[in-house]
Amino acid sequence: MQNTNQLKTERTKYDSNALMARKLKDEEKIHRSITIKKSPAEIYTFFRNFGNLPYFMKDLVSLTVHSESMSHWVVQLEHGPIVEWDAEIVEEKYAEMLSWKTVGKTEVQQAGTIWFTKAPQEYGTIVRLHMAYTIPAGKIGKIATQLVGEDPDSIMLTNLTRLKAYLETGEVPTTKGQPSGREEDLAPEIKH
């Protein structure tokens, strides 16, 4: 019963957040969740320290914290251009949730909320991410809709997966830099 009430409260919270997001023109939505074997407080504390985000966030080039609530984000998409935005934290509750939205002029307007809720048994914490964003016209929009695994929904799902891996194991798994028999990876002495 308590859970149902809690969910209802969060649903209302999300609705108000969505209302805000609805002001964005042609918004797309992300609803994703993942279970992480850490407590809500541990995950919240890690996440709220934005200096930690580059450890796991895909394509994040730099993140500058200007004040308690304001930060500047620079992202280099894997097969695309650099995009930047200013973000403001609009609501937060220790070990429970964090809401943000972009402010000022940017190509990628967005608003989002992340919730941290204790999972059943010993599973840890359920992390839920809701986001609304605009797909801009032109180059970035094209990339966002055409490349498999590089649309905002896939990127955010990958980010949640990487957050989980980092918190549970202390590293983000990778194969970048490993050997292969592809032309660009061959040992230098026999390349020509």
Place this chain on the structure above:
Amino acid sequence: MKALCWFGKHEVALRNVKEPQILNPHDAIVKVTSAAICGSDLHIYNGTIPTMEKGDILGHETMGEVVAIGKLVKKVELGNRIVIPFDIACGSCHHCEIEEYSSCDNTNPNTYLADKLYGHSGAALFGYSHMYGGYAGGQAEYIRVPFVDTNSLVIPDGIPDEKVLFLSDILPTGYMAAENCNIKPGDTVAIWGAGPVAQMAIRSAYMLGAERVIAIDHFDKRLEMAQLSKAHTINFENTDSVLDELSYLTGGRGPDSCIDAVGMEAHGHSITATLDRAKMAVGLATDRPDALRQAIQACKKGGTVSIPGVYGGVLDKMPFGAAFGKGLTFKMGQTHTQKYMPLLLNKIIRGEIDPSFVITHRINLQDTPKAYQLFNDQKDDCIKVVINMH
């Protein structure tokens, strides 16, 4: 270093590639001393495994000496001789904690591919497609091993490579297949296929208390090897009906459990098998599951079908009515290798099993491309190939 790379269907070749580096703090670099070619490598060789890329380094049955370690490695030390399990586990997620290592949440960097195809991604595997993580394999002079404290078994001095190399895959896989059968004293276990995994499953089934094991194949050499492990054998080429024969041998009840150690590229001659081959040839099917169909049909009421054979996609014409009608239990999946390695090493040390009996060919890395062809064409009575690396 030299590494065996995949370039397409029936195309594998040695390339001189850069040596692997430590990329993450729980990594180790291992100088490979022995590696093997697995029957499941032949699925890749035959082009039936999706998301392979040209230049991928193959091999997932590997052992060697630790020559470099990352800064957060705690148990494994430089100079250790280790066997490397084929599946890569993180050791800290929910599934690893309950010893379901091949279901590890965290080691596959490409989860979105497997999530799309299978609903959820399992653990990454060495040298086994990008859907399974795209990690470079061990048919090479060196290999990078992520989370080496979890993905290694340190081998005491004095035991030759050949006795312990198969702890990396086929021995735990055969053992888990037999364990999944829930064998009770007096049970009969029927095994489709008499390849290396089946050979391990035969011996494991006897170790776990089976009264009789029946092996079904059409290669004489494999069936002879199965007989040496005290299996009753059926050559399906010389038998009118495998199902009738199994029924006869079990007093009409059917085997208590059935193991499909064949997987997605079965060689049967039934109508469904012929259809499978035709459909797969023109891209209308992903797998040829005829061994599995027979196993379901043969299994006794309330029995267990255990599947160590690899499947990749969506299966046609599964006799699910038979499975439902008889109330069968299905157990399957990639092996939780890390769970079984210490137990099976002890059995090797105590002399209860010496898995090297399956080796028919010993080669050096240079001859590996030829060995793939030999193994795939079933020439020269080839059952198991071991590559001596240095």
